[in-house]
Amino acid sequence: MIRLYDFRFSSAAYRVRIALNLKGAPYESVSINIAPGTDEQLSDAYRQINPQMRVPAIEVDGRLGVQSMAILEWIDETLPGPALLPADPWTRLRVRAFADTIACDIHPLNNLSPRAYLRNKLGTSEEETMRWYAHWITVGFTALEAEANELPRQDFLFGPVPTIAEIALVPQVANARRFNVDVSSFPRLLEIDAACRALEPFRRAAPEQQ
Numbered sequence: 001m002i003r004l005y006d007f008r009f010s011s012a013a014y015r016v017r018i019a020l021n022l023k024g025a026p027y028e029s030v031s032i033n034i035a036p037g038t039d040e041q042l043s044d045a046y047r048q049i050n051p052q053m054r055v056p057a058i059e060v061d062g063r064l065g066v067q068s069m070a071i072l073e074w075i076d077e078t079l080p081g082p083a084l085l086p087a088d089p090w091t092r093l094r095v096r097a098f099a100d101t102i103a104c105d106i107h108p109l110n111n112l113s114p115r116a117y118l119r120n121k122l123g124t125s126e127e128e129t130m131r132w133y134a135h136w137i138t139v140g141f142t143a144l145e146a147e148a149n150e151l152p153r154q155d156f157l158f159g160p161v162p163t164i165a166e167i168a169l170v171p172q173v174a175n176a177r178r179f180n181v182d183v184s185s186f187p188r189l190l191e192i193d194a195a196c197r198a199l200e201p202f203r204r205a206a207p208e209q210q
């Protein structure tokens with residue numbers, strides 16, 4: 001059984017929930033409440049699970065794994081079910097690049113601890129912090145919308161089924177909406193997001209279902 005150290009509003013954990021659901025893999029969710037003021041990720045007990053003090057982490061047969069994108073690849077490599085990456089190496093590169101634009105270039109800048117640093121150490125106001133948040137989503141989504149529109153029109157970005165690209169996209173769109181970022185100028189991304197959220201594995205992984 002896979003144990004997932006999880007939090008409903010963690011978009012990185014949301015990625016892992018989607019991947020496990022797509023594979024049809026049962027898992028036990030252990031909630032680590034990272035909400036400011038609760039900060040369970042900073043506890044000594046959780047530091048033993050993930051020294052980086054972030055969610056998600058997985059525990060399988062006594063072994064621990066961290067970093068959602070590495071976990072997604074492990075899931076794809078070890079669990080039966082639909083492939084999360086396409087077979088063609090060049091398409092795999094493009095799928096990973098799409099996902100990494102979110103996981104490496106948008107999400108880390110907007111995460112809880114960088115925002116807390118902006119506010120508490122650099123003295124930005126709530127309004128400035130939210131401008132920062134919206135800025136990095138807008139910059140990243142502008143590139144991804146262009147990429148999505150270059151691809152041949154299919155049900156999902158890279159073919160007839162969702163891949164790691166959609167697994168990264170849907171939680172990031174959810175974050176944007178949660179923080180009232182205007183995403184109306186990214187129609188193809190929104191179309192893909194809606195197509196994914198209509199699928200049961202994505203629906204069950206959504207924050208409101210946790």
Ligand SMILES: N[C@@H](CCC(=O)N[C@@H](CS)C(=O)NCC(=O)O)C(=O)O
Nearest residue numbers: 010011012054055056067068112113
């Ligand atoms: N690159 C990491 C990011 C993990 C991460 O930053 N998780 C956030 C929630 S989405 C977190 O735990 N934040 C707590 C904090 O910043 O203190 C991954 O993809 O797993």
